[in-house]
Amino acid sequence: MLLHQKENRYLRIGIVLTAIVTLLAVVGYVWTPYDPTAMNAAAKYLPPCLSHPLGTDNFGRDILSRVMQGTGTTFFISLCTVFIGALVGVIVGALTGYFGGWIDEAIMRLNDAVTAFPSILLALVFITLLGFGKYNVILALGVAFIPSYARVIRSEFARHREMNYVKSARLMGASHGRIMFRHIMPNTLPVLLPTLVIGFNNAVLAEASMSYLGIGVKPPDVSLGYMLSESQSYMSAAPWYMLFTGMTIVLLILGVSLIGEGLQQRGG
Amino acid sequence: MLLTMLIVSFLAFLAFQIIPGDPTNTILGSNATPEKVAALRAQLGLDRPFFTRYIEWLTNFVQGDFGKSYSYSMSVTDMLRDKLPVTGLLTLIAAVLIVVISIPLGIFVAEHDGGALDRGLTVVNQVLMAVPPFFTGILLTYVFGLILRWFSPGGFVSPSVNFWGSVKYLIFPAVSIALPRIAMTVKMLRSGILAELNKDYVRTSYSRGNDRHETLYRHVLRNAVVPTVTFLAMTIADIVAGSVVIEQVFAIPGLGRLLLSSISNRDYPVVQAIIVILACWVVLVNFLADIINQRLDPRLRLQ
Numbered sequence: 347m348l349l350h351q352k353e354n355r356y357l358r359i360g361i362v363l364t365a366i367v368t369l370l371a372v373v374g375y376v377w378t379p380y381d382p383t384a385m386n387a388a389a390k391y392l393p394p395c396l397s398h399p400l401g402t403d404n405f406g407r408d409i410l411s412r413v414m415q416g417t418g419t420t421f422f423i424s425l426c427t428v429f430i431g432a433l434v435g436v437i438v439g440a441l442t443g444y445f446g447g448w449i450d451e452a453i454m455r456l457n458d459a460v461t462a463f464p465s466i467l468l469a470l471v472f473i474t475l476l477g478f479g480k481y482n483v484i485l486a487l488g489v490a491f492i493p494s495y496a497r498v499i500r501s502e503f504a505r506h507r508e509m510n511y512v513k514s515a516r517l518m519g520a521s522h523g524r525i526m527f528r529h530i531m532p533n534t535l536p537v538l539l540p541t542l543v544i545g546f547n548n549a550v551l552a553e554a555s556m557s558y559l560g561i562g563v564k565p566p567d568v569s570l571g572y573m574l575s576e577s578q579s580y581m582s583a584a585p586w587y588m589l590f591t592g593m594t595i596v597l598l599i600l601g602v603s604l605i606g607e608g609l610q611q612r613g614g
Numbered sequence: 615m616l617l618t619m620l621i622v623s624f625l626a627f628l629a630f631q632i633i634p635g636d637p638t639n640t641i642l643g644s645n646a647t648p649e650k651v652a653a654l655r656a657q658l659g660l661d662r663p664f665f666t667r668y669i670e671w672l673t674n675f676v677q678g679d680f681g682k683s684y685s686y687s688m689s690v691t692d693m694l695r696d697k698l699p700v701t702g703l704l705t706l707i708a709a710v711l712i713v714v715i716s717i718p719l720g721i722f723v724a725e726h727d728g729g730a731l732d733r734g735l736t737v738v739n740q741v742l743m744a745v746p747p748f749f750t751g752i753l754l755t756y757v758f759g760l761i762l763r764w765f766s767p768g769g770f771v772s773p774s775v776n777f778w779g780s781v782k783y784l785i786f787p788a789v790s791i792a793l794p795r796i797a798m799t800v801k802m803l804r805s806g807i808l809a810e811l812n813k814d815y816v817r818t819s820y821s822r823g824n825d826r827h828e829t830l831y832r833h834v835l836r837n838a839v840v841p842t843v844t845f846l847a848m849t850i851a852d853i854v855a856g857s858v859v860i861e862q863v864f865a866i867p868g869l870g871r872l873l874l875s876s877i878s879n880r881d882y883p884v885v886q887a888i889i890v891i892l893a894c895w896v897v898l899v900n901f902l903a904d905i906i907n908q909r910l911d912p913r914l915r916l917q
Contacts, residue, residue, distance in 0.1 A: 455617075455621065458618055458621075459621035459622045459625060460625070464851070464852050464854075464855035464856075464892075464896070466855050466858070467855050467892060470858070470873070470877060471626075471629060471885070471889060473877075474877045474880070474885060475629065551746055554746060554748075555746070555859045558748055558859065558862070559858070559859060559862055559874060561877065561878070574748070574749065574752065577752075578755075578863070581755070581756050581760065582756075582760050588752055588753075588756070592745075592746075592749040592752065592753070595746060595749060596741075596744050596745050596746075596749065599744040599745075599746070600740065600744035603740070603743060603744055604740065607740075
């Protein structure tokens with residue numbers, strides 16, 4: 347009973363926090379209080395006030411508007427990254443785990459070698475090869491995260507392969523594709539869902555790091571990491587810039603990780 | 615382990631061979647004459663077959679010769695010589711912080727499971743895990759660098775000039791790297807110990823008259839710490855990747871900054887060398903963790 351309440355609490359707080367940040371991002375796509383790129387020499391370095399709730403930056407741009415837009419970019423990139431990584435990862439993991447054999451061995455060896463690189467480094471290498479910009483970040487991160495999904499899904503499929511319900515399905519003449527995706531796939535969800543959530547968080551963190559380093563999104567695109575690197579130069583004149591941008595990242599990651607925690611506890 | 619390193623080195627070499635764009639472009643500029651390009655290709659050895667170059671590169675690499683930088687006419691080994699100790703020192707301080715703080719804290723929290731302190735720390739932990747290291751770094755720079763003036767941001771001194779000055783400067787970056795990882799390790803150790811405490815042998819130990827403390831230290835820890843050691847190894851291996859970002863925040867001239875500038879300059883021999891060194895480091899740390907775990911739990915030796 348106690349555990350049950352705790353699980354709900356993680357999930358509930360997580361969903362609330364994530365909803366706030368998501369709302370910020372979604373609204374930012376259609377409406378921002380000011381034009382995020384409009385400069386205003388008369389309103390430089392304004393501390394938070396009524397007309398600019400989060401203050402203004404070195405060009406007099408409204409920080410709330412920029413945070414809304416930046417969150418949107420970060421969100422978009424992270425979602426696409428998770429989609430690419432998970433899609434390819436699940437297919438590779440399912441095939442290798444289900445069929446096994448020497449191809450499975452070979453791919454898993456390769457997987458071991460690739461995971462020897464921290465994924466952010468892998469993304470750095472890809473971005474070197476591809477060049478900078480929003481879509482290249484998505485591609486680089488998506489590819490870099492494939493092995494982590496493939497590994498999880500593979501072990502699930504390998505575990506289920508010999509189970510009785512799969513054997514029965516096979517005896518009933520179900521095709522391999524049907525067994526994999528209609529029978530086994532739903533059973534991997536308790537493991538897959540938290541993995542996706544954690545993957546989203548890693549993507550947020552990686553995107554923020556890359557944009558912070560100046561090898562991620564390019565202007566006019568704004569992302570939270572890019573804003574953070576901008577704000578660092580004006581830290582003493584406008585500390586709120588750095589503070590609010592960073593806090594948004596923290597809220598996003600915290601919310602999503604709490605959801606992941608809740609899901610994991612529910613899964614077992 | 616060797617096989618993994620070999621695959622990694624091959625992938626790294628391959629990746630920089632199949633990229634579009636010829637390094638001669640970077641060196642000579644786009645309006646060089648074809649004769650000059652051909653001469654340079656021969657000089658760099660780019661005209662020879664792929665596998666010959668890979669074998670040659672690998673033999674040189676093992677002997678500590680990492681080739682020549684494209685952007686600076688310097689050997690990569692020389693470029694790395696004064697960067698490696700800086701990142702090494704940063705990694706060491708961060709690793710020490712993580713191990714020294716998280717293990718006692720994790721045990722303590724597990725021992726007082728359910729208490730007010732445990733619950734409080736769990737909340738703090740969840741929040742700490744969500745703070746990206748570079749944001750911690752910026753906050754620390756702001757609070758301790760600009761307001762309290764405990765250190766001057768950007769005033770890094772090389773460890774070969776002033777070792778303790780260097781260590782002092784690296785404390786804050788190391789803390790930024792360590793904080794979220796400490797939080798993760800504590801959480802991991804705590805849940806590991808608590809899961810272990812539910813097992814049958816714990817009840818047996820109680821029934822033989824041992825109290826919670828004795829059971830914990832004599833029997834449970836040895837088992838519970840195994841996954842944590844694996845996790846710590848991954849974490850410590852990961853610090854080097856994290857330091858790429860942190861070195862930028864604190865303006866530390868280490869491996870990470872060199873990697874970044876080499877990426878921007880498309881200086882592939884340098885990028886290649888750093889990537890392979892880091893990958894070897896990761897493989898090595900994981901290997902050491904396996905050995906430690908086999909000592910802790912002899913059952914693992916059979917696998």
